[in-house]
Amino acid sequence: MNEAVRKWIYLIVLSLVWGSSFILIKKALIGLSAIQLGGLRIVLASSFLFVFGYRSVWGLTLRDWKWIFFAGLLSSFFPPFLFALAQTQLDSGVTSIFNSVVPLLTTIVGVVLFGVLVTKKQILGVVIGLLGTLVLIVTGMEFSQDQNYWYSIYIILSALGYALNINIIKKHLAHLSPLAVTTGSFAVAFVPALAIVHYTGFFGSIGSDGEMQRSMWFLLILAVLGTAVANIYFNKLIHLSSPVFAASVTYVIPIVAVLWGVWDGESINVYQLMGGVVILFGVYLVNRKKRPS
Numbered sequence: 001m002n003e004a005v006r007k008w009i010y011l012i013v014l015s016l017v018w019g020s021s022f023i024l025i026k027k028a029l030i031g032l033s034a035i036q037l038g039g040l041r042i043v044l045a046s047s048f049l050f051v052f053g054y055r056s057v058w059g060l061t062l063r064d065w066k067w068i069f070f071a072g073l074l075s076s077f078f079p080p081f082l083f084a085l086a087q088t089q090l091d092s093g094v095t096s097i098f099n100s101v102v103p104l105l106t107t108i109v110g111v112v113l114f115g116v117l118v119t120k121k122q123i124l125g126v127v128i129g130l131l132g133t134l135v136l137i138v139t140g141m142e143f144s145q146d147q148n149y150w151y152s153i154y155i156i157l158s159a160l161g162y163a164l165n166i167n168i169i170k171k172h173l174a175h176l177s178p179l180a181v182t183t184g185s186f187a188v189a190f191v192p193a194l195a196i197v198h199y200t201g202f203f204g205s206i207g208s209d210g211e212m213q214r215s216m217w218f219l220l221i222l223a224v225l226g227t228a229v230a231n232i233y234f235n236k237l238i239h240l241s242s243p244v245f246a247a248s249v250t251y252v253i254p255i256v257a258v259l260w261g262v263w264d265g266e267s268i269n270v271y272q273l274m275g276g277v278v279i280l281f282g283v284y285l286v287n288r289k290k291r292p293s
Contacts, residue, residue, distance in 0.1 A: 003240050010237040014230055014249045019256025021226040022092035023264060024218045025084060031215030034088050036200050038081030040216075042193035044223035045076075045231075046186040053183035053232075060176070060184065067172040068181065072188030075165035079158040080193075080227070086155050089148040091266045096257030097276040098155040103247035104129040104282060105156075105163035110243055114167045121285050129282025135275035166243045169235060178235035182228070254280075 028037050060068070086095055104126050110116030133156070137149050173181050197203075206212055238246045254276055258268060 007237055007240040007245070010233050010240070011245075011249055012252065014234055014237065015252030016256055017226055017230050018249065019096065019253040020260060021222055022083075022087070022096050022257040023260035024222040024226060025087050026092045026264070027218040028215045028222065029084065029087060031209065031211035031213070032202075032219065033200060034084035035081065036197060036202050037084040037219060039193040039197035039200070040202070040219055041080040041084075041223045041227055042076065042186065042189045043197060044220060045227035046190040046193070048224050048228045049179075049183045049186050049232075053179045056177055056180035057184050057187065060180065064173065064176060065184070067168055068184040069188050071165045071168050071173065071181065072185035074161035074168075076185040076231070077189035077193065078161055082154040082158045086151045086158075089151040090155075091147065091261055091268070092264075093254070093258035093261030093266050093268055094147070094272060095152075095155055096254040097272065097279065098133065098152050099159060100250040100254050100276065100279050101129060101133050101156060102159045102162050102250045104279075105159050106166050106243050106247040109160070109163045110167050113164075114171055116167075116243075125282045125285025127282070128285065129279050132275050132278030132280075132282060135271070135278060163247065166238060166247055169238050170243045174239060178232050178239060181235045182231045185231075186228070 025037065032040070083095070086098075090098075107116070107122060107126055137152055169181060176184075202212075206216070234246065234249070237249070261268070
């Protein structure tokens with residue numbers, strides 16, 4: 001299988017897996033607090049990765065660990081907490097639409113911090129995408145007053161972390177295997193996450209709390225498939241393609257997540273859909289390559 005086919009397969013599978021992650025977060029929050037969910041997601045994903053990937057981090061240099069440290073905080077530590085906090089106030093489908101700003105932020109970060117060259121059409125795409133995000137926030141506040149759209153800031157911060165992580169991996173960690181990058185990143189996040197979970201009193205409550213036990217099944221699927229395995233293949237995708245193409249996994253994620261949300265009884269209005277479409281159109285312009293003359 002050539003690289004072009006592989007990268008599209010990775011993109012589609014990751015979109016389906018991560019698109020399903022938002023409904024899993026929603027179900028896990030029934031019995032767990034946002035802080036418990038975020039910490040346990042990291043702990044469980046890390047434990048899975050350590051079993052299969054501990055040998056991959058042997059021999060990493062101090063320079064490698066420096067960049068893995070930053071990548072781990074930005075993509076493996078903060079986002080699980082931020083997404084869980086956001087979904088205490090926002091529907092899963094709406095959260096996924098906000099997450100679609102990742103390619104736009106990846107482009108901005110690449111230009112500002114990593115010297116990536118862009119076309120005028122890509123700049124236009126970034127502007128349009130950010131306007132779509134603004135539309136989504138404003139219309140959400142007006143038409144969905146039962147939800148606190150200020151919590152969308154947590155999603156945008158997560159998206160910024162992913163954007164920084166993608167560019168760091170592409171520029172500084174491309175010589176490492178995807179398994180080494182993923183395992184190293186979660187190794188950075190494991191100890192502080194475990195300490196946070198212990199502080200919440202989870203270990204003293206799980207034995208007698210039936211709701212918490214049921215939520216753990218959703219969290220286990222989220223941690224192993226939606227976090228550990230998905231991150232390995234996402235890092236493979238970064239190695240095979242450009243940072244912006246890898247970030248385009250967010251094209252399909254909102255479609256999958258909104259369908260799951262509707263199935264679970266969530267509603268989404270036409271203005272929110274319009275904001276999502278505007279964001280995705282901006283992402284399309286950012287990704288569109290100039291045709292050869």
